Amino acid sequence: MGSKESSNDASETGITRRSLIAGAAAAAGGALAGGALKATELAAGAGAQEAADPTKVPGDRPQTLGSRSPHETPEKLVSGSIGGVTRTPLQDLHGTITPSDLHFERHHHGIPRIDPSAYRLLIHGMVDRPMVFTLDDLKRFPSVASTWFVECSGNGGAGYTETPRPDMTPQELDGLLSCSEWTGVAVRTLFEEVGVHDDATWFLAEGSDAAVMSRSIPVEKAWDDAVIAYGQNGEAIRPEQGYPARLLLPGWEGNSCVKWIRRIELSDRPFMMRDETSKYSDPLSDGTARMFSFDMDAKSLITYPAHPVRLERDGFVEITGYAWSGRGRIDRVDVSLDGGASWGIAALQEPVLSKSLTRFRFGWMWDGEPAHLMSRAVDETGYVQPTVAEMQAARGPRSRYHYNTIRGWRVAADGSVTFATA
Amino acid sequence: MRGRRHARMGPATAIRVVLATIVIGAVAVGCAAAAPEGAPTEAAAPDASTSTGPSGPVGGTRPAPGSFGFGRPAMPAEIAAWDRDVGPDGVGLPPGSATVTEGLEVYAARCAVCHGVDGTGGPNDVLAGRLPDDGFPFATDAAPYTVGSYWPYATTLFDYVRKAMPFDAPGSMSDLEVYGAVAAVLLFNDLVDDDAVVDADLIASLRMPSRDRFVPDDRTGGPVVR
Numbered sequence: 103m104g105s106k107e108s109s110n111d112a113s114e115t116g117i118t119r120r121s122l123i124a125g126a127a128a129a130a131g132g133a134l135a136g137g138a139l140k141a142t143e144l145a146a147g148a149g150a151q152e153a154a155d156p157t158k159v160p161g162d163r164p165q166t167l168g169s170r171s172p173h174e175t176p177e178k179l180v181s182g183s184i185g186g187v188t189r190t191p192l193q194d195l196h197g198t199i200t201p202s203d204l205h206f207e208r209h210h211h212g213i214p215r216i217d218p219s220a221y222r223l224l225i226h227g228m229v230d231r232p233m234v235f236t237l238d239d240l241k242r243f244p245s246v247a248s249t250w251f252v253e254c255s256g257n258g259g260a261g262y263t264e265t266p267r268p269d270m271t272p273q274e275l276d277g278l279l280s281c282s283e284w285t286g287v288a289v290r291t292l293f294e295e296v297g298v299h300d301d302a303t304w305f306l307a308e309g310s311d312a313a314v315m316s317r318s319i320p321v322e323k324a325w326d327d328a329v330i331a332y333g334q335n336g337e338a339i340r341p342e343q344g345y346p347a348r349l350l351l352p353g354w355e356g357n358s359c360v361k362w363i364r365r366i367e368l369s370d371r372p373f374m375m376r377d378e379t380s381k382y383s384d385p386l387s388d389g390t391a392r393m394f395s396f397d398m399d400a401k402s403l404i405t406y407p408a409h410p411v412r413l414e415r416d417g418f419v420e421i422t423g424y425a426w427s428g429r430g431r432i433d434r435v436d437v438s439l440d441g442g443a444s445w446g447i448a449a450l451q452e453p454v455l456s457k458s459l460t461r462f463r464f465g466w467m468w469d470g471e472p473a474h475l476m477s478r479a480v481d482e483t484g485y486v487q488p489t490v491a492e493m494q495a496a497r498g499p500r501s502r503y504h505y506n507t508i509r510g511w512r513v514a515a516d517g518s519v520t521f522a523t524a
Numbered sequence: 525m526r527g528r529r530h531a532r533m534g535p536a537t538a539i540r541v542v543l544a545t546i547v548i549g550a551v552a553v554g555c556a557a558a559a560p561e562g563a564p565t566e567a568a569a570p571d572a573s574t575s576t577g578p579s580g581p582v583g584g585t586r587p588a589p590g591s592f593g594f595g596r597p598a599m600p601a602e603i604a605a606w607d608r609d610v611g612p613d614g615v616g617l618p619p620g621s622a623t624v625t626e627g628l629e630v631y632a633a634r635c636a637v638c639h640g641v642d643g644t645g646g647p648n649d650v651l652a653g654r655l656p657d658d659g660f661p662f663a664t665d666a667a668p669y670t671v672g673s674y675w676p677y678a679t680t681l682f683d684y685v686r687k688a689m690p691f692d693a694p695g696s697m698s699d700l701e702v703y704g705a706v707a708a709v710l711l712f713n714d715l716v717d718d719d720a721v722v723d724a725d726l727i728a729s730l731r732m733p734s735r736d737r738f739v740p741d742d743r744t745g746g747p748v749v750r
Contacts, residue, residue, distance in 0.1 A: 498663025
């Protein structure tokens with residue numbers, strides 16, 4: 103209210119006689135409306151008008167649930183229906199944590215509705231004591247928590263070519279990637295409780311969705327860092343992420359982190375389920391296919407500047423993005439301004455956590471000339487994010503899954519930014 | 525274990541902490557057997573004369589592995605109700621069988637709308653088709669990922685169809701209908717003859733063309749790109 107008027111005769115301080123009058127009128131209007139104004143309208147900003155000077159009008163009252171500013175409208179990108187996906191708007195996020203309502207989704211048969219009081223986790227097979235745990239049971243065990251990324255191993259397939267579509271956004275390209283603080287019970291704690299047999303080498307993780315999503319997991323992962331998670335970013339896991347409990351295998355492909363987990367069966371061999379044979383296996387150019395390729399190798403992506411951003415002027419630009427590795431911590435992120443001919447070292451946001459997203463930043467004085475930005479992650483094992491050409495030479499040009507090749511963005515002289523890998 | 529700190533503790537307490545940590549450490553590597561029955565998992569009360577700061581194991585105490593006592597024994601009936609997976613050795617395949625003729629009827633009624641009349645249509649996954657000489661060019665050439673060209677185990681087909689198909693009514697087919705649908709898909713892939721009777725033995729013993737194509741993950745981290 104009044105912004106148009108005040109902008110016409112704005113003084114250097116931004117406070118004018120007109121805007122003061124307008125502010126007073128707004129305050130009076132609010133007082134008159136009194137209880138007739140619905141709190142939710144104020145909170146959501148629906149119909150709420152912004153004061154020309156917010157220091158001169160009472161603010162909104164607090165609500166039972168927070169909400170985003172009406173000016174901030176990040177959205178997941180939805181593809182398909184109940185067998186489909188949603189992608190996280192990576193280019194809209196700060197820091198390393200993905201807001202839970204923006205976490206990507208990949209479902210194989212929709213999102214089940216589960217009554218937490220009816221929830222059961224069955225653990226059986228090669229165990230001393232087949233047992234059933236309620237959600238309350240799971241929460242009574244000692245809890246563990248850490249910040250881990252989850253990424254679909256099919257993420258970024260459109261970047262596995264030297265001639266990709268140039269008009270892709272970070273979200274379209276690599277949005278099957280998110281990062282949360284997960285809380286739950288260590289699977290090893292449950293395995294000790296049921297007495298897993300020494301000769302058990304695999305376990306089946308089965309979801310309670312309509313696809314009964316199932317994966318075979320090596321028992322070693324349970325003794326290492328596998329978690330049955332019920333908490334995400336301080337609240338209960340959301341339905342889209344596996345409410346009320348999911349398997350979380352830090353650093354491993356998202357599909358193996360079975361959501362809505364209801365059953366674990368210990369065995370001495372894998373189960374050869376559909377989503378570990380016909381899907382989520384990686385054909386190689388020697389006529390074989392790699393299976394049980396769980397680990398997500400090191401990868402990075404510049405999220406700014408990125409398509410469809412247009413740089414408005416030369417001068418300082420902070421290049422920023424994510425780096426991550428399923429094998430541990432990110433050791434270094436290199437940034438190139440010239441398509442990989444030369445590299446500088448990006449600053450990493452602390453703390454750098456294992457199997458988590460790491461935010462990198464690299465200051466750039468853009469001279470207005472064309473540039474080709476690239477990022478290259480190196481993890482603590484010494485693995486260097488490969489070029490498309492290197493990975494295609496190792497696997498073949500049509501291999502599926504685990505597309506962690508170097509990504510880049512071409513900046514044109516007019517400031518437009520387009521996706522390019524080579 | 526996270527956050528072990530021995531600072532600000534008397535020597536006697538520190539030793540107790542180390543002992544307790546050894547027990548807890550055994551938990552961390554899954555060596556439940558290393559913790560003897562009834563092993564102490566709790567540090568003794570701190571000695572007030574030698575310690576004025578925090579004492580006891582960091583993070584407090586916890587029961588010996590496997591003895592929290594949460595949860596309840598699973599009943600055989602509830603295990604049986606959920607334990608319906610079928611393994612590559614055929615474990616889990618139910619009694620019964622279907623002829624190919626019976627199977628084609630099931631397929632036409634429940635499957636064809638999404639996979640075409642002979643498994644080569646859409647709109648969903650193409651199910652049928654073999655490649656010349658049962659080649660495996662998937663990493664280099666455009667080739668359809670069908671049951672006959674790519675799936676290494678026929679048991680997977682039974683498992684998946686029984687629990688997840690048809691898409692609009694998952695898990696609604698009887699075991700005999702599932703045998704029928706499997707029979708039809710195997711026929712479309714030239715994996716059985718049209719007079720075959722498909723049962724547990726046939727599915728478990730069927731050698732799929734791609735069976736030997738699958739290899740373990742050889743990526744290890746480090747400098748090599750694989």
